[in-house]
Amino acid sequence: MSLVSRATDLIGRPVVTLDEAVDIAEVKDVIFDQARSDVRGFTLRGRGMLGSPHAGLLPIGNVAAIGPDSVMIDTAEAILERDESLERSSEDARDVIHDEVLTDAGRVIGRVVDLVIDLDGSAADVVGYEIETSDGRRALVPIPATFSASGERIVVPAAVERFVTDDLTGFGAAVERFRAEIAAVPDDVAADDGAPAAEPQDHEVPR
């Protein structure tokens, strides 16, 4: 069963070993790969007030499961002291927060304030962004499986505007419908079409 979660909701989640049931660390930050829009791993910190601010790195491949309450690993060995490529991604990932979200019809729909992650067992994909619109409202924007990003802005198909929602529970379905639509219809048609075949129920466009 997959579960949609904000990236910031993962922060502070305990990392628990399956062999000894110890809460060995907690998530400090989520490292994600902007180009592939998937989660590459986590930076960790110690648990509790006296916990160390740095408790290693957890590559996504070493995760047994990401649950609503804990991130599970087989043994303490899953946590790495260092990992160069993961550390590089960790620096890149911060860039996306505050990026402008621009449609290919030329309209800015807001700025990124959080990432929306689809968790399915041990797999974690970035499926959307939480944005803040110019009038200060929060909204969830599905992103295509591939899209372009410059480090300052992200360009998404204009069709995305019809799938913007403020409902995290229904967001997974909105992403699926959006991705199905852009896969099935050429971009120019999807952008011009005022009456899509299946109108999404949670239709909501921030102005």
Place this chain on the structure above:
Amino acid sequence: MTTFGEAIGRAVISRETAEQVGVVRRLLVDPASGRIPLLAVADLPRPIVTPMAAGPAGAGLMVDVDDGEVPVLLDWADVVGFGPDAVLIPSAAAIRPVRTDGERQFAAGFADLTGRRLLTADGTLLGQVSDVEFDETAGTLIGLLAGDVRIPVDRLVAVGPYAVIIAA
């Protein structure tokens, strides 16, 4: 079959003297074998009477109660009978002191399953362990209880300081 909740407080009786030597205080679970290798037995509460020297209030006796807080251990192998009303041991000599740090932790309650978080292997919190079911003739674990939910022992993955982990 009985539960830890029902077993705790049960009288421990010496078969040799027919005297009560204490009460069951806690039971240890070995998750690897699914057995209960050890029990902690609390002494019976007994008055401690200390004579007091003569003072302004006069001479007398100070009476305090040793509430049996210092538990001692009983190996399951030494249990003769685990019945609904009492636990029989061959003699009071079967009660032994704590020998290792692990045993000390158990005796102090750090190994208790009751009250511990119940987490699935996929990272979902189910609640807390409310009681433990066991077979009192074999000394083996049957399952965990979390409120109305019964979890058979074969779903047990690990028992640790943070949680009891069960298969999803």
